[in-house]
Amino acid sequence: MVWVLSKPALSAVQGKSVRPDDTLFLAIHRDAVVADGHNDALTRTLGGEDLSIRTSRGHTDLARLREGGLDVQVFALYVNPSAKNPFRTVLRMLDTLHALAKRAGRILRVTRTSGEIQQAAAEGVIAAVASLEGGHAVGLSYPRILELYRRGVRIFGPTWSRGTPWASSSQEEAAGKRRGLTASGKRLVRAIDSLGMLIDISHAGPKTVEDILDIVHGPVIASHSSCAALCPSERNLTDAQIRALARRGGVVMINFCPGFLRSGGGSDAEAIRSFQRRLQSIGSGSKRFESRALEARDSLIAEARRRGLPTILDVADHIDHAVRIAGDEHVGLGSDFDGIDLTPVGLADVADLPFLTRELLRRGYPIESIRRILGGNLMRVFHEQCR
Ligand SMILES: [Zn+2]
Incomplete structure (x- = not known):
């Protein structure tokens, strides 16, 4: 099928003040459905932050989501396993998301099906999808899962870095505890799959991933994982895992965390922050997309790359690799914004x-x-699994 630029995209390309090659990417970006598989901004709301207010703190707020051209944002419900009552905190985060969407109805809406996402996109409203990060918040309680489903959660990650008694994490398996899913864990994952939630294997250990792929019927995603071939972290996926996910119709969504992009990628924090500040000083808003700003931007990023710092080019390298391994139908974005420093x-x-x-x-x-x-x-996978 030949892709045709929509009318607004075309008019952007035909803008007179900027060269067409400098605005084509913007037209393509604005025209596409842009979806991010993992964002931890809701954890900031637990400290009282209001995402409807534009701020320079963190990586996300409604104004910046708009500026980034996001159409679909998956919001993770993550609570540290040591917290007193993780399930209650998860419900509180969900309430916050619903309340935010209610107040900002013309900007953000909580969506449960691919039809609702399409409707939101047609109205120019950002579709929020709720995702549970870590089964520790529900234990083995099916009623709790039903409660989350009823409140709109559509993506379920059985484990975070610290595993659950019924699913081993990548961190645990790297330390030799290759438990995978227990029998009751398998029953629970099957039930979640049949309910119409997407299973998310980011943070799961290789044995858990194998067990999940053995029993789940629907497509499986890795909401925020990069490629182990480029950066050998236990949090990243091997080529074999990426292929296995693709064979099942799933998607690997590349994580932007510097430590998962490059070995030692997060070690020179001060240098990274200094480059980010210099990039910020180039300009904000639509000024950032003017030719001169783009040139200045490119040379700073090239300089950071020469110094071995993690850059946007590394994210593209991981996308390149995953596409080479699995094909372009099985790769996406899973920023982990607000979950990474x-x-x-x-x-x-x-x-x-x-x-x-x-x-x-x-x-x-x-x-x-x-x-x-x-x-x-x-x-595509949301449409297959969450109708
Ligand atoms: Zn995570």
């Missing part, structure tokens, strides 16, 4: 996402392929 140079927060589209375009990706990676693939 440091971000790659050139991808400081959600507002910087259009620059990733620009990099993919420069690397020669066809527009259809870019649209799949930006969000089309997550939408």
